[in-house]
Amino acid sequence: MISPWHPSQTNDRRNGYELWITCSDCGDVVVPAEVCELHATMTATEHRVAFPCSSCGRRESIVVTGQDVADLLDAGFVIHGSSVAAELLEARPCAEPFSWDDLLSFHEKLQAWDGRVDAM
Numbered sequence: 001m002i003s004p005w006h007p008s009q010t011n012d013r014r015n016g017y018e019l020w021i022t023c024s025d026c027g028d029v030v031v032p033a034e035v036c037e038l039h040a041t042m043t044a045t046e047h048r049v050a051f052p053c054s055s056c057g058r059r060e061s062i063v064v065t066g067q068d069v070a071d072l073l074d075a076g077f078v079i080h081g082s083s084v085a086a087e088l089l090e091a092r093p094c095a096e097p098f099s100w101d102d103l104l105s106f107h108e109k110l111q112a113w114d115g116r117v118d119a120m
C-alpha cells in the first residue's frame, strides 16, 4: 500500500512516501502521502485513509487495518479522531426520528385500512 519514493525534504515524514490506493471510480491510483489523512473509526481495529484521487480529484476514503496501519504510522501519519456526522448533532425540535417499531406500526395500520378516509 505504501512505498517510499524520494527522501523527505521537510519535517513532514509523509513527504517521502506515496500510497498505492484504489479509487472506486478510477481503480488503482498513486497518491502522495502528504495529501492523505489517517482517521480513527468507531472500531479499534479499523482506520480510514482519506485521500484526493490523483485521477478524478474526488475525495474518498478506504478502510485500512493491521499492518497497513502500522506502516502508515511508521511513515509519519498520525491518527485523527473520528468525528460525528453533523446531522447527529442537530437539534430535533419536532420529534424523535422514526424507528423500526414506527414503521411496523404504520404497515399494520395500512393493512387494516379499508380504503375509506373517515376524517374527510
Ligand SMILES: [Zn+2]
Pocket (backbone or CB within 6 Å): 023, 024, 025, 026, 027, 053, 054, 055, 056, 057, 058
Ligand atoms: Zn478517482
